Amino acid sequence: MTENIYVVGHKSPDTDSVTSAIAYANLKAQLGVKEAVAAAAGNVNNETKFILDHFGLAAPMVLTDAAGKKVILVDHNEVGQAVDNVMQGDIVEVVDHHKIGDIQTGKPIFFHNEPVGATGTIIASLYEQNGVAIPKAMAGIMMSAILSDTVLFKSPTCTEKDKAAVSKLSQICGEDPMKFGMEMLKAKSDIKSKSALDILMGDFKKFDFSGTKAGVGQIEVMDLADLTPKRAAILDEMKKKADAEKLDMIVLMLTDVMKEASDLLFVGNAASAAGFEKAFGGKLANNSIYKEKCLSRKKQVIPPLESAFKK
Amino acid sequence: MTENIYVVGHKSPDTDSVTSAIAYANLKAQLGVKEAVAAAAGNVNNETKFILDHFGLAAPMVLTDAAGKKVILVDHNEVGQAVDNVMQGDIVEVVDHHKIGDIQTGKPIFFHNEPVGATGTIIASLYEQNGVAIPKAMAGIMMSAILSDTVLFKSPTCTEKDKAAVSKLSQICGEDPMKFGMEMLKAKSDIKSKSALDILMGDFKKFDFSGTKAGVGQIEVMDLADLTPKRAAILDEMKKKADAEKLDMIVLMLTDVMKEASDLLFVGNAASAAGFEKAFGGKLANNSIYKEKCLSRKKQVIPPLESAFKK
Numbered sequence: 001m002t003e004n005i006y007v008v009g010h011k012s013p014d015t016d017s018v019t020s021a022i023a024y025a026n027l028k029a030q031l032g033v034k035e036a037v038a039a040a041a042g043n044v045n046n047e048t049k050f051i052l053d054h055f056g057l058a059a060p061m062v063l064t065d066a067a068g069k070k071v072i073l074v075d076h077n078e079v080g081q082a083v084d085n086v087m088q089g090d091i092v093e094v095v096d097h098h099k100i101g102d103i104q105t106g107k108p109i110f111f112h113n114e115p116v117g118a119t120g121t122i123i124a125s126l127y128e129q130n131g132v133a134i135p136k137a138m139a140g141i142m143m144s145a146i147l148s149d150t151v152l153f154k155s156p157t158c159t160e161k162d163k164a165a166v167s168k169l170s171q172i173c174g175e176d177p178m179k180f181g182m183e184m185l186k187a188k189s190d191i192k193s194k195s196a197l198d199i200l201m202g203d204f205k206k207f208d209f210s211g212t213k214a215g216v217g218q219i220e221v222m223d224l225a226d227l228t229p230k231r232a233a234i235l236d237e238m239k240k241k242a243d244a245e246k247l248d249m250i251v252l253m254l255t256d257v258m259k260e261a262s263d264l265l266f267v268g269n270a271a272s273a274a275g276f277e278k279a280f281g282g283k284l285a286n287n288s289i290y291k292e293k294c295l296s297r298k299k300q301v302i303p304p305l306e307s308a309f310k311k
Numbered sequence: 312m313t314e315n316i317y318v319v320g321h322k323s324p325d326t327d328s329v330t331s332a333i334a335y336a337n338l339k340a341q342l343g344v345k346e347a348v349a350a351a352a353g354n355v356n357n358e359t360k361f362i363l364d365h366f367g368l369a370a371p372m373v374l375t376d377a378a379g380k381k382v383i384l385v386d387h388n389e390v391g392q393a394v395d396n397v398m399q400g401d402i403v404e405v406v407d408h409h410k411i412g413d414i415q416t417g418k419p420i421f422f423h424n425e426p427v428g429a430t431g432t433i434i435a436s437l438y439e440q441n442g443v444a445i446p447k448a449m450a451g452i453m454m455s456a457i458l459s460d461t462v463l464f465k466s467p468t469c470t471e472k473d474k475a476a477v478s479k480l481s482q483i484c485g486e487d488p489m490k491f492g493m494e495m496l497k498a499k500s501d502i503k504s505k506s507a508l509d510i511l512m513g514d515f516k517k518f519d520f521s522g523t524k525a526g527v528g529q530i531e532v533m534d535l536a537d538l539t540p541k542r543a544a545i546l547d548e549m550k551k552k553a554d555a556e557k558l559d560m561i562v563l564m565l566t567d568v569m570k571e572a573s574d575l576l577f578v579g580n581a582a583s584a585a586g587f588e589k590a591f592g593g594k595l596a597n598n599s600i601y602k603e604k605c606l607s608r609k610k611q612v613i614p615p616l617e618s619a620f621k622k
Binding site: 091094097098099100101102103104105106107108109110111112113114115129157298299302303306307 | 408
């Protein structure tokens with residue numbers, strides 16, 4: 001019996017991390033690596049569930065601990081974002097589109113990171129490079145991941161390569177990208193059904209900014225006003241989370257995808273508050289700084305925080 | 312005026328690191344990135360000089376400090392092996408075939424690592440993926456790098472992809488790979504002209520094994536007996552180097568490419584000696600352990616050391 005190789009995305013799984021695991025496991029299987037198994041680091045969110053249902057796929061198994069297991073990491077390359085004990089497992093590949101983190105290995109592995117809008121774009125090109133046909137459902141979920149991560153091409157992380165991939169994938173899956181993308185965003189931003197904790201943890205990642213321990217989450221909505229009634233409860237959950245996890249700060253991006261702006265909620269200690277204000281060139285008012293033209297955590301929130309805390 | 316982007320390999324440059332810098336800078340230039348400049352982290356060795364002369368190319372400029380500079384790292388991805396102050400520079404790409412090290416970036420970059428025998432193999436495939444024709448001299452130096460890093464295909468690091476690349480590159484450059492490879496090895500293993508320090512530092516890299524600071528070098532010869540007269544002087548240089556750089560241990564692989572075996576010279580403290588013996592399942596005798604079928608630092612020496620020192 002051969003040992004499974006789990007293809008898994010980051011904690012607080014979003015659409016790109018879940019669909020990339022499914023599509024990459026499919027590619028590996030087509031290449032003869034039958035032991036590749038798609039996994040997710042937690043339960044899938046509303047948007048991902050909508051997409052998987054639409055293309056007739058089941059949610060992948062949940063994997064929360066990698067100790068003693070072979071894993072392929074997709075859509076992340078930082079220990080703090082990975083399933084527990086990832087360094088006590090055996091990381092055999094990494095496919096990602098983020099900044100280069102702190103994963104180290106004892107031997108050479110395939111590690112491919114590319115500055116494009118979604119991991120789905122990279123995996124679509126890996127099908128092509130390996131001469132493997134993309135099944136219809138795989139095309140559908142990769143197209144969805146690219147539309148989700150780039151907020152329908154509006155995010156500054158979006159590249160020509162992402163647009164070209166969506167164009168090709170939409171032909172295979174037979175869906176109109178913009179029409180399907182709007183339905184997807186509606187499924188995602190069904191705020192009323194969500195608790196303050198769901199809103200905070202729906203897309204939450206940990207970072208280490210030169211020793212400052214931080215959590216940075218994001219929620220995308222069609223209208224920021226929908227969140228106003230829950231604002232106090234969300235700040236309360238942020239404080240509880242920072243205490244429980246001994247974090248110096250938590251930032252939650254409340255992103256208005258129609259206005260293309262984000263209200264950056266902040267909780268944290270005084271030193272972190274100073275760094276946060278430095279990063280975004282403003283003063284905290286009512287626990288937040290509002291930024292126009294701010295959609296991307298990866299490109300517009302993490303780099304200024306990295307710089308502001310650099311020693 | 313646009314800012315240069317230096318394409319540079321590791322310290323103690325070997326053939327793959329120097330030729331990869333030259334070939335990748337050529338590919339970038341052909342793709343319109345005219346500011347790409349090939350560099351080397353030091354003077355080129357005898358083997359590399361022989362190859363560059365043969366294909367009519369000059370040695371690249373020497374770059375020793377990356378502070379404030381844009382750099383593309385080839386053939387390495389560890390800070391300890393890179394030019395000085397690489398983390399005070401701006402790492403814009405990485406192309407490598409080693410284990411994943413400790414490079415971190417503030418934003419997403421192109422980072423491609425693949426478990427093949429040489430960086431030259433990867434760069435040859437990047438020409439192809441980008442639809443760029445490989446110039447004759449570039450084909451010649453990439454072929455040489457693959458033959459050098461895989462010790463004419465004998466190293467266990469060698470893959471089918473390396474052999475296929477050499478086959479393709481030899482057609483472009485018009486050289487018989489095995490014939491040219493033997494001439495190259497002869498140029499490399501001209502031991503008599505080298506000092507004990509040259510022998511130690513010719514291909515020397517630093518590693519951190521769970522806190523144990525180590526240097527691991529390698530020299531390839533046609534006959535180990537050629538090194539016997541210099542053995543005491545080499546051990547002396549290893550001790551001096553360990554003291555000067557505050558290293559816990561230094562290993563120097565004296566590799567007999569004809570017998571496909573290595574005599575692993577060791578100097579270091581007692582704890583490191585215990586780890587070294589554990590790693591190679593033997594007892595130090597006359598400052599070394601002799602290993603049959605041992606040619607590759609990356610695949611046969613670093614992984615057992617990583618494991619032996621793992622806490």
